[in-house]
Amino acid sequence: MEREKAGEEGNAPVVAVEDVHKSFGEQKVLTGVSLQVSRGETLAVLGRSGSGKSVLLRLIIGLRKPDSGSVRIHGQDIAGLALDRLGEIRIRMGFLFQYGALYDSLTVEQNVAFPLQHHKKEMSRSERGGRVRELLAEVGMERDMEKMPSDISGGMQKRVGLARALALEPDILLLDEPTAGLDPISAAEICDLVLTLQEQHHMASIVVTHDLHSAKTIANRLILLHEGTIAIEGAFEELQHSDVEFVREFLRDS
Amino acid sequence: MIDGKLRAVAGIDLSLPRLDILHTSPTVSSARNLIGEFFEWFGDLGVFIWQVVRAAVTPPFEFRELFRQLDEIGSKSLPVVALAGGAIGVVLSLEARHSLTRFGAKSLLPAAIVFAVLDETGPIITGLVASGRLGAGIGAELASMKVTEQIDAIEASAVNPYRLLAAPRILACILMLPLLTLAADFCGLVMGWVAQTLVEPISFYRFINDGFKGATFNDLLPPTFKTAVFGLIIGLVACFQGMRTRGGAVGVGRAATSSVVLSSLFVILADVVLVKIIIAFFP
Numbered sequence: 209m210e211r212e213k214a215g216e217e218g219n220a221p222v223v224a225v226e227d228v229h230k231s232f233g234e235q236k237v238l239t240g241v242s243l244q245v246s247r248g249e250t251l252a253v254l255g256r257s258g259s260g261k262s263v264l265l266r267l268i269i270g271l272r273k274p275d276s277g278s279v280r281i282h283g284q285d286i287a288g289l290a291l292d293r294l295g296e297i298r299i300r301m302g303f304l305f306q307y308g309a310l311y312d313s314l315t316v317e318q319n320v321a322f323p324l325q326h327h328k329k330e331m332s333r334s335e336r337g338g339r340v341r342e343l344l345a346e347v348g349m350e351r352d353m354e355k356m357p358s359d360i361s362g363g364m365q366k367r368v369g370l371a372r373a374l375a376l377e378p379d380i381l382l383l384d385e386p387t388a389g390l391d392p393i394s395a396a397e398i399c400d401l402v403l404t405l406q407e408q409h410h411m412a413s414i415v416v417t418h419d420l421h422s423a424k425t426i427a428n429r430l431i432l433l434h435e436g437t438i439a440i441e442g443a444f445e446e447l448q449h450s451d452v453e454f455v456r457e458f459l460r461d462s
Numbered sequence: 463m464i465d466g467k468l469r470a471v472a473g474i475d476l477s478l479p480r481l482d483i484l485h486t487s488p489t490v491s492s493a494r495n496l497i498g499e500f501f502e503w504f505g506d507l508g509v510f511i512w513q514v515v516r517a518a519v520t521p522p523f524e525f526r527e528l529f530r531q532l533d534e535i536g537s538k539s540l541p542v543v544a545l546a547g548g549a550i551g552v553v554l555s556l557e558a559r560h561s562l563t564r565f566g567a568k569s570l571l572p573a574a575i576v577f578a579v580l581d582e583t584g585p586i587i588t589g590l591v592a593s594g595r596l597g598a599g600i601g602a603e604l605a606s607m608k609v610t611e612q613i614d615a616i617e618a619s620a621v622n623p624y625r626l627l628a629a630p631r632i633l634a635c636i637l638m639l640p641l642l643t644l645a646a647d648f649c650g651l652v653m654g655w656v657a658q659t660l661v662e663p664i665s666f667y668r669f670i671n672d673g674f675k676g677a678t679f680n681d682l683l684p685p686t687f688k689t690a691v692f693g694l695i696i697g698l699v700a701c702f703q704g705m706r707t708r709g710g711a712v713g714v715g716r717a718a719t720s721s722v723v724l725s726s727l728f729v730i731l732a733d734v735v736l737v738k739i740i741i742a743f744f745p
Contacts, residue, residue, distance in 0.1 A: 266614075269618055271614050271617060271618065290516075291513070291517075291617075291622050291624070292520070292622060295620040295621070295622060296620070297620075298617075298618060298619070298620035299620045301618070303615070303618040305611050305614070305615060305618075306611075307610070307611065309610060309611035309612055309614065309615035310612075310615075311607075311612055311615070311616075312610070312612070322619060322621075323619045323620070323621075326522075326619065326620070326621045327620060372615075372619070376620075
């Protein structure tokens with residue numbers, strides 16, 4: 209309890225990853241990654257495809273377990289927690305999946321209402337409806353409430369996914385490739401939206417992306433993953449002035 | 463030393479390279495992989511059962527999802543189960559008439575149909591038809607949710623997917639299979655009577671009266687309730703295969719196929735054991 213409080217106060221990290229290793233069979237994906245994120249901060253995790261960015265995000269929300277090392281959320285090590293106990297921690301986290309991962313048998317409205325139905329049982333139907341409309345208005349999707357996920361575009365699916373991730377007012381927001389597969393205008397809209405939401409909700413955010421432009425727009429700190437470890441960490445300007453060959457190559461090619 | 467020389471003279475080489483061949487042989491290594499996968503499958507199934515049981519007995523209970531699944535599994539399987547039951551009734555009537563006439567026991571035809579349908583044909587046909595319909599349906603649905611990250615999204619929303627997805631489906635299968643069996647039994651008897659009465663008219667009342675002469679509840683209840691075990695097998699296998707899928711559309715197809723094949727196989731194997739138990743405890 210004291211740890212939880214400590215995590216919420218001041219600039220104490222709400223997400224702390226320490227020396228995490230993860231392999232799939234013979235393939236070593238992460239070989240000693242450590243990072244910390246505090247409230248109000250947005251960290252962008254950059255790297256080439258297959259560099260383990262999404263795996264790192266899944267380790268943070270507990271969808272995968274690290275082989276070694278620890279992941280602490282609000283000071284609580286989540287390794288080995290039972291699913292229901294982990295759920296209590298996840299209530300305070302929002303996750304936007306790369307392809308939205310909307311429930312295809314539910315409408316846009318029902319998708320956003322899903323977390324509220326399960327965790328805000330005290331809410332009346334009309335209160336829940338009001339909250340869903342509010343969330344969809346925040347992401348500019350209030351006119352498409354009745355549509356099915358298959359009837360809306362990829363960018364719209366990401367917006368709805370974002371509204372669903374924000375439904376329980378999380379204090380940690382994890383975004384997996386929020387702009388991947390979108391045209392430049394939609395990508396810029398999503399970036400603006402994330403920035404606005406970040407200003408309004410003051411969350412600790414981690415954005416995984418290989419899009420340097422989005423990372424520069426959204427984040428106030430960046431890390432670059434290379435061969436399972438962090439090649440460099442710092443503000444965008446620090447990356448620009450780096451002497452590390454891979455960093456220069458990545459910035460040049462992005 | 464002497465032994466080595468003797469071998470060399472005789473041209474026999476018993477040194478280790480032969481063992482190396484054994485170790486690297488593709489057949490041996492694929493057999494080893496198969497055995498490894500076999501034990502891994504049962505190990506994973508054990509963990510899955512533990513997760514489902516733990517989720518099913520602790521609140522919050524997903525009653526709404528359970529009722530939805532009861533409707534989905536029960537009412538939507540009813541037509542196909544009834545049709546299969548009716549068809550089996552006709553086949554039994556035609557076959558039994560042919561055999562019993564040869565042995566001069568034609569009067570036993572209603573009893574033969576009733577006992578055959580209630581004791582074995584109705585339950586096993588329901589089990590196999592449900593394996594096909596529910597195994598493929600549940601397996602493909604959950605596999606599709608898995609590969610599109612919807613199950614991960616449920617988990618990320620702090621909802622236990624074993625409680626929301628697996629437990630209600632398995633419970634609904636357990637509860638609905640005996641009811642579906644009663645429907646298959648009823649259709650089998652009615653169509654058995656229709657098939658008989660078309661050849662040699664007999665009233666339904668007399669058919670039932672003659673058929674159930676000597677029948678007890680032991681002939682109806684244990685075989686009907688054994689299908690709850692079939693339901694458990696079908697629900698468990700389909701949910702397990704669906705929720706452990708990997709690999710896109712191919713994975714979904716594989717999950718649906720393996721759900722049907724494995725649940726049908728396990729239903730037949732379980733039937734062997736259950737029939738033996740029923741005969742022992744309900745003679």
